[in-house]
Structure formats: structure tokens, C-alpha cells
Amino acid sequence: MSAYQRTSVGSLPLDEKLARPVLTLDHVHCRFGQHKAVSDVSLHINAGEVVCLLGPSGCGKTTLLRVAAGLQAPSEGSVFLGGDLVAAPGHVHRPPEQRNVGLAFQESALFPHLTILENVSFGLQALPKHERKSRAMHLLDRLGMAGLAKAYPHTLSGGQQQRVALARALAPAPRVMLLDEPFSSLDARLRDQIRDDTLHVLKEMGTATLLVTHDPEEAMFMADRIALMREGQVVQTGAPAELYCNPADPFVVNFFGRVNVCTGPVRNGSVLTPVGHLQAHGFPEGSEVTVMIRPEAVRVSALPDDGQNQEASHVVMSKLLGSSSLLHICAHGAEGQEMHLHARVPGVFLPPEGQPVSLSLDMSKVFMFRQ
Template structure:
């Protein structure tokens, strides 16, 4: 039988911290002359905000987090806490002086210590009794005070994640950094543990920066999202801004599965195998990249804008994935449609585009 995840019925909300503004100014970092990992990054996490650093592996997310924590030093630029420089040309505060908590990807719990001793491990400035009291408050925040005398191996992955969170919150940091905190969890647990973590962060009132490579996770958790690629900041804003108005094809492709076409502009319209779409701001005869989200199709067996033939279909429960042949397209068109929209034996169908799911960019050579 699978181990039952415990869910806290109530949490201590006392002992909140004073959230700070954490800013990166023109941060660059390199491990050598030919290995630049960050290039001129400037962004801020506002007091009490959850800011998600999103990007593929190698984009510089974790390096930026390590620079904030004081584990790594930048090549150029400054890190500021409430406009006070904590790392830069004139000062470099060690990690223990930054009022920054860090939750590692693998939780990093000590297997030979009890849960209580794990949480109070970093409270070295307090007496034994004071450290125990603060550790118990932190465990109560995450609903695990009844495991205080247990050891990490008896806990589920989600509970271990909450212990790591309690340990980071125990010193009441002004900023909390979380590096891929849910990557090791069973996919069935992720939703509930993410929701619980977000609730804990709201109650603790700490500013939080969360690293993730999962766009949906960033949208679920972040007040704002900073999208990185190859050590550069591509776009920062609320989830809706990045989804509806992506800065480029890379940003669009990170939030949606896309069909991508090269098109020529004629009369303000881009001509694609799926029809003509509006291309405001692009000149006559210019080449454009048109991206259509897989979810951007309405399908019918009787009428529509473009004829298509079903090559394959995969049933996923709520939706079906269709592989379609469309005249004029060298590659198959992929669509994600509601189950039941087409009959079981449907083969020749019609497509209609939803304008909100069509994105037009100046011609780019990068991949989505």
C-alpha cells in the first residue's frame, strides 16, 4: 500500500519575517573565458513576492540563485537587499549574514538527526531552548510538529520537502530561495505539495525566488516569472503577459506546444497553410515566423476554414492529440482537441484557427 501523505489541518502563523526586496544589477558570471553562464542580468524580487526563475537546463537559473545566496560570486554587477549592497565591487557578505534561506533540490536533510534537530541545525546564535522553540514553530508552520522526534527516512518525499522548507524558514529570513524544490516528488503529489508550499510562503511573508524548468509550475506559483535562456533574461512579467504576449518564439514555445510556419507578408497578412493571419507591424514582402498553439484549433467534420486529414490520434482522457496532414505544409500539423469533438471514425475534417492562439514574429532562426 502506498504511504499516505499527511496534510496539516492548521499551522502556526506567528513568527513571520520582514520581507525584503532583492535586486540583481547587471549580473554577469563566467567559469572561464569561454564559459559565460550569466550575461548582464537585471531584475528584482519585490517584498513578499514569489518570483519564479524559469528556463531550460543551462540557462543560468541555479547560478543566479547561488549568487544571491552567497555560495557563488558574480564576475560583474551587484546584489542588493533593500537597496543595500550585499555582493559587489565594494562588499561581499557571507551567506550567514544575508538573511537568506535556501531550500535545495534534494532537500539535504541529515539522516542521522531527528526532524527537530534538522530544523534547528542553523539556529546556532540561539540558546538550546530558544532554538528548540523556534524549530517547533517552524515545524508547526508546515504541519509536521508531531514528527519532531522522528527521522527523515520515515517521511514521504512531500513531507521531507516541508521539513526542508521549515529549516529554511526557522531563522526567519527576509528572502527564501528554492532550487527546483518539487523535481524529486511523485507527479501525483506535486500539485498538493506546491499548493501547501505556496500557502506556507504567504503566511511566512518572506520574499521567495523559486527556480523551475516547468512553465506550468511557474504559472501556478509565481506572482511574476523571469524567463532565462543561455544566461540572458528573455522576458519578465506576470504569467498572463508571458503567455499572451511572448517576447519571441522561444518564449512562446516555452509556454505552449507550437506549430511553426515560415510565411511571407502580403497586404498586412501572413500566408500560411492554415490560412492568412494578421501580421501588424511587418512590411510588405517581409518574412515572418507564424506560431499556432496546438490548443488553438476548433475542429469539425462538416465545415471550417482549412481541410485536413487525420494521420493519427491519441486519446488522453480530457483531450485527444491529432496528427494532421494539411495541403501546403511539409510537416504534419499537431492539434490538441476536446475529446468527443470528433466521431470515432472521423478521417477528413476541417480546422478553424482561434486568433488568440496565433502568434506572429519577425523571421527567426531559433527553435521553439
């Protein structure tokens, strides 16, 4: 056995098969000429776990998925499937067909001359005919497509084609499912339904899954863990709640939705903002701090519009967004501070323009970073 094959996967030696992650990316780099598409990324996925690579366009997430699939060789680092080393420069590079991975992309790429059932059965040639049909029909049924088994791809809608593509990728029971923006071309309501069905099937089958998406809401819905990427590197990895509630830097805060931002110096242990003095524990006295306030952190209470509250903060605009209301507020603070603030409150709350309001904050949704 080579030294490479004796290398541990994370903290687990390779002979501990039951504890081993299904997919491990170990210090992976990927360069194209002088451009570093991926830089020193380490990631693992366990059986039954859905991990999302999340980030803006061009951050390297699709390149990383292609490295996992065997479609792209890493420039440095290694890829393990279970305990098997499948990619390492100068040592080995197994192609996709030797990795037992399922692939699904934004375009369904179904075989136009085959029926839906034949498309899903395509990768099951090693099974007896009755088993091929039974397995394919089970997956089609789980994804709501059993009634169209005899149809051809050109007769289906885009959403139906995507369901079939997912069933075809899952049919051979791959060790790892690799999904690259598979729902992005679908309209909102259909996208919600298909990704919900897909998540249930993945969990039912116990498949380790790596999903690429640029949509933070999709990542939070689908993922057990999220790896948020920027410029080829992973900025933060963790459960969706961890990234949302304990962001590592301002990029993480901003990526999960619009925020209210203000800055100020730390004086006597606090920062003065248009919403009041905020405690700045752990920041040096006199340091400049960026304060990031999620819209849902802003609590709004209407004040009597009796002429006595002319200096109070007031509503500029109210918009109903369905299950919540978005308020544009002109916030007036001490020392003449003023700020245009967004507040998101549950339910229907639509105070009129000019309505005086008092403001307070849920500090669990307020984040501070030193400039």
C-alpha cells in the first residue's frame, strides 16, 4: 500500500470503513493557467447528508463539483470516495464512470429517442429486466412521474424533464449524488415542489449529496451543511442556522439577505447608531466597527401621531410581501444620526407614510465586525 493510500481522511484512518465519509475533498486546488478557480478546499460528506456549495457566480463551486465527479482533475490535493483514492495529481485520476456517482445538471439532457421509463432504466443494464423496471418505476412514482412512463421527453414540461433526469441519476444507487443548479431553470412554485420531492427521495435512499446553488434559500432548505464560497475558497462551513446566526464575516451576513449597515467608533464599550447605543463587547475602545442589522431584527411600534413625536423615527413606505410586511423607515437617533432602515415584520402590518414609530432590536440578529 502506498503512503497516499494510508493517508487519513480528516481525523479518520482509512481502515475504519464504517466511520469514513463517503466523499472527501482534501486540500483541493484547481488552476486554469494563472487563474485559481479553487484554492485549498477541504470538505467531506457523510452517508445520507446533503451538503450545499453556495456562492455567487464564478466563485468555484461548479469547478469543485466537477473535480468530485472526475470531470476535472485537481491541480493539487486529493479526492476520496470512501477509502478509495480516486484523484491526486501524479498518482491517480479515475474517470466519472469508475466512481459510481450520479450527476444531474441544470439541463436535463434526456435521451430523446427513449421513453421516460427507458431513460431511467438506462444505467441499470446489469439488473434483470423485471428489476430494472421495478426500480425505475419506484423512482418515477416517488417523483410523481409514474403516469408518464411511456411518454417521450419532448412531450414533457421542463419541470417534468428535470424530475426524470433526477430519477435517472438516482436509479443506479450511486454512492454520491452531484447536483449542479438542477432547479434553477424552473419557476418558483414548481421549483419548491421538485426540490421538496427530491430531498425526500435523497433522504429515503440515504444518498450522500453535493448540491451546487447560488440561492441561499434553496441551500437552507436542502442542506444539512452549507459551504459558502468566495473567490475559490470556502469562507464558512456549517449548518444553515450556524451560518445565518453566527456569520464569520460581513460577506456571510450579506449573502443571506439584505441588511441594514452603519458604522461608528466604540466609545465606553458601545457603538452609537440611529437605533440607539449597542454594546460592543470584545472590540477595542476607539476602534471603528461595522454594524449589520437584519431587517427581521428591527422591532417596530407605532407611536401616537399627535404632534408630540415630530423628532421620532417615521415610516416612509409599507409593502405587504405575503406572510410578512416590509417597512422603509427613516430612523432618527441621538446626536442627529439618521438612517434609511428596512424592517421586516410578520403578518400584515402596514402603517401609513409618516407614521411615527419607536424602534428596538433583537440583538441575536445584529452582527458587528471591526473595520
